[in-house]
Amino acid sequence: MIDRSKKLPALFYENGTGVKPVREWILELGNSDRHTIGKDIQKVEFGWPIGRPHCAPLGDGLWEVRSSLGGNRIARVIFCMGDGYMVLLHAFIKKTQKTPQHDIDLAIKRKREVM
Numbered sequence: 151m152i153d154r155s156k157k158l159p160a161l162f163y164e165n166g167t168g169v170k171p172v173r174e175w176i177l178e179l180g181n182s183d184r185h186t187i188g189k190d191i192q193k194v195e196f197g198w199p200i201g202r203p204h205c206a207p208l209g210d211g212l213w214e215v216r217s218s219l220g221g222n223r224i225a226r227v228i229f230c231m232g233d234g235y236m237v238l239l240h241a242f243i244k245k246t247q248k249t250p251q252h253d254i255d256l257a258i259k260r261k262r263e264v265m
Contacts, residue, residue: 190217
């Protein structure tokens with residue numbers, strides 16, 4: 151029998167004014183990119199624990215969902231884990247080999263707000 155339950159449901163980080171930056175970022179993307187990133191988040195939700203190439207640890211309790219988009223673009227959604235769920239903290243199109251420190255710092259700041 152196939153287990154069709156989410157092992158690590160995703161929640162969006164929400165700032166003090168009710169804005170969900172990752173959700174808004176995803177909604178600004180084209181249909182194909184939204185679909186790809188959504189499917190990759192689902193792979194983590196249903197397949198946790200899951201490793202590369204879909205998910206990788208960043209340290210400091212942060213993880214990234216890794217997505218390959220059309221046009222040789224790479225997207226990352228950084229998340230942390232709560233008690234049985236994942237919190238999507240920050241998302242961006244990756245333009246360098248190494249994840250920029252300012253993106254990690256922003257995710258750490260948001261993680262501190264929710265944990």
